[in-house]
Amino acid sequence: MPPMSTTPTQTVVQPSPTKFNQVQPSLTKSDKTPPYAANPPSPPVPLGNPPGHYGRAVTTDHHFVDSVSFTIGGLFDPKKFTIDDPDVCKKGIATLLQALNNLRRAGAEGSPLLAVISTTGISKHSRDVPLAFLPFYHYGLSVPHADKKVMEERLLESAERWVAVRPSFLVDGGKPDRKIRVGVEDLNKGVEKKEVGYTISREDVGRWMYENLLAGENPQYSGKAVSITW
Numbered sequence: 001m002p003p004m005s006t007t008p009t010q011t012v013v014q015p016s017p018t019k020f021n022q023v024q025p026s027l028t029k030s031d032k033t034p035p036y037a038a039n040p041p042s043p044p045v046p047l048g049n050p051p052g053h054y055g056r057a058v059t060t061d062h063h064f065v066d067s068v069s070f071t072i073g074g075l076f077d078p079k080k081f082t083i084d085d086p087d088v089c090k091k092g093i094a095t096l097l098q099a100l101n102n103l104r105r106a107g108a109e110g111s112p113l114l115a116v117i118s119t120t121g122i123s124k125h126s127r128d129v130p131l132a133f134l135p136f137y138h139y140g141l142s143v144p145h146a147d148k149k150v151m152e153e154r155l156l157e158s159a160e161r162w163v164a165v166r167p168s169f170l171v172d173g174g175k176p177d178r179k180i181r182v183g184v185e186d187l188n189k190g191v192e193k194k195e196v197g198y199t200i201s202r203e204d205v206g207r208w209m210y211e212n213l214l215a216g217e218n219p220q221y222s223g224k225a226v227s228i229t230w
């Protein structure tokens, strides 16, 4: 097991200034970069296909970045009630985990925190969506939810540091003054803190992730699924 990353200030992850999905998945690293608030970070490095991009994105001089923001998800087609690629999350996370393993074997050091967007509605321990949403979540979103479940299982099986962020239904429009409620679940042991809500904006998910995961260590969420909602 590689040493844990302990230098969050050395990595600057591009937060979402306007729209959450604009920064996904993205990360940058600069050991010389001053604090984010004072100096905006350099542009994020996209982790898209082909998978070889991961290697260049998650390491600098044989050191892993401190954190990876992974927000890949399928494009939902409301007419067909499915997504364009039903396996996109499981393939994406497998590619990332494999890349980390390969890079470690090649000498890369460190253990980046994988901040991974999952979803509410897939807990096996508790209902974390409102009753009114259940039919839509159960029937309409069964395909993407099956994919997210496998993605979370892959994280659980891995030896990486990770947090699965489960946002409620996504809308647009940041509300910085609106309280974000946070539920916490240990995938094996069950719910530690329960919160149920309808929606949250992409901007506020990005802000929450930046403030609570990417800008510094928050051990209470490590290896857990964290539901966030207004």
Ligand SMILES: NC(=O)c1ccc[n+]([C@@H]2O[C@H](COP(=O)([O-])OP(=O)(O)OC[C@H]3O[C@@H](n4cnc5c(N)ncnc54)[C@H](OP(=O)(O)O)[C@@H]3O)[C@@H](O)[C@H]2O)c1
Binding pocket: 021, 024, 047, 048, 049, 071, 072, 073, 074, 075, 076, 088, 117, 118, 119, 120, 144, 166, 167, 168, 169, 170, 171, 202
């Ligand atoms: N919509 C909701 O209510 C909701 C609720 C809970 C969780 N989520 C999750 O939240 C995240 C953002 O959702 P969203 O509604 O904002 O959807 P979105 O705009 O479609 O975001 C999905 C992102 O995944 C990327 N992506 C898809 N396939 C990829 C691939 N093969 N390689 C690399 N990137 C790929 C897309 O990149 P491009 O832009 O380049 O295509 C897109 O930016 C997703 O993970 C989604 O599953 C959504």
